[in-house]
Amino acid sequence: MSVASALNKQGHLAASFFWDKNRKGVGLASIEHFPSTLARQLALFNAEYEGLLVSKLRWSSALKDLRDSTLEQMRFLIVDLMHKLLSLRGERPVIVLDGLDECGVQEDLESLMKLVFVLDELPATFAVLVSCWPESSIVSAWDGARAQGLIIPCEDVDIVAEEEKFHTIRCMVEEGLRGCVNESSWKPSKEDIDAFATACHGLPIITSIRIRGVSARTRRGETLQSEFEYLSVPPLTSTQSTCAYFAVPICLTCQESLHIQLGSIAKLFPQSMQHSSHQVCFLYRSCQESPRKRSWPY
Incomplete structure (x- = not known):
């Protein structure tokens, strides 16, 4: 509305x-x-x-x-x-x-x-x-x-406070993993949920992919506790976060499209990609491997 x-x-x-x-x-x-x-x-x-x-x-x-x-x-x-x-x-x-x-x-x-x-x-x-x-x-x-003295309160809706951003990500995690939590004998604590949300780097698209990944892997036999321990990693650097964001569609494409997109990203972020494009390649390869061999988690 x-x-x-x-x-x-x-x-x-x-x-x-x-x-x-x-x-x-x-x-x-x-x-x-x-x-x-x-x-x-x-x-x-x-x-x-x-x-x-x-x-x-x-x-x-x-x-x-x-x-x-x-x-x-x-x-x-x-x-x-x-x-x-x-x-x-x-x-x-x-x-x-x-x-x-x-x-x-x-x-x-x-x-x-x-x-x-x-x-x-x-x-x-x-x-x-x-x-x-x-x-x-x-x-x-x-x-x-x-x-001239006119009072005009303004708000830039493109600027989202970190607290509000984290609250949104946390709600996504709680709602998205509700089914997994209900079926698991291990229940994540408030601190576990906070760590998972923090590791999503404030990006809803990465949060969604992580939630889908956890849901899929727990259906294949992985425990919810091991998934939380694996994905609750320290926050990425700004360079790694940039690569993580642009790598999202790469996971869903073929090898030929991977090289095309890497070239486009390198043009946008030449300094960042100089040392980090190999991480995106690893990420793509890890999608083809078993869950425990993922070298750079979302």
Whole structure:
């Protein structure tokens, strides 16, 4: 469920708008329909605002002057009217804006940022949630607004805290090996689970492969305790971790594809692969051998 859907279900979504540069011609790759769309959604959200908006549109003679100015439309149709409302007391309406970086050309994006900052003039009860890639124009606009005293809390969702990453890996291990643990006479302790998760180096794909490997080998007669002891090794160096990550698809390919992929990896990481490509070769060969001969475990 998206954030907007969750807010709508809770009754807090006042309006939302998303941009899509691949859908030109329907108003999703420009700012032309942004103010009017927000005004329509806000009217559906709040009956008092709807009445004020209809009255203003019906009796105002200034509409002709607003056609070419989306900035004035935002203030005329939305901000000014919102400050006249009495029914917002006690509510916490939220406006969600998604994909700002998808808004047309660079000039359109710069104009859009000006419109977004106009929403800061709304009553304090409003919250505006913005989601976008950190394009240079957007980052520059945020920095400029902060320099003028505007407080903009931001979170980079691509940055995951180590604690959160470890918690995710640990949950994968517990859930993925639940069946093996239930069938085993030996039960891993909390420390055993922690060591197994730590040895996965924070990489979900390696965690998944290790879980599948343990499940397969225990079905072939290996004990769960021996698998934990074997796989709970100290963390890899950054070079080894890079090789481990890129070696994942290699285990599933043929010998010819192995040489092709090794060449591609060497081009991306020439210094790392200079001393470590042989480890990937060993890893590939170990996949063809018995479980106890694995020279470089995942």
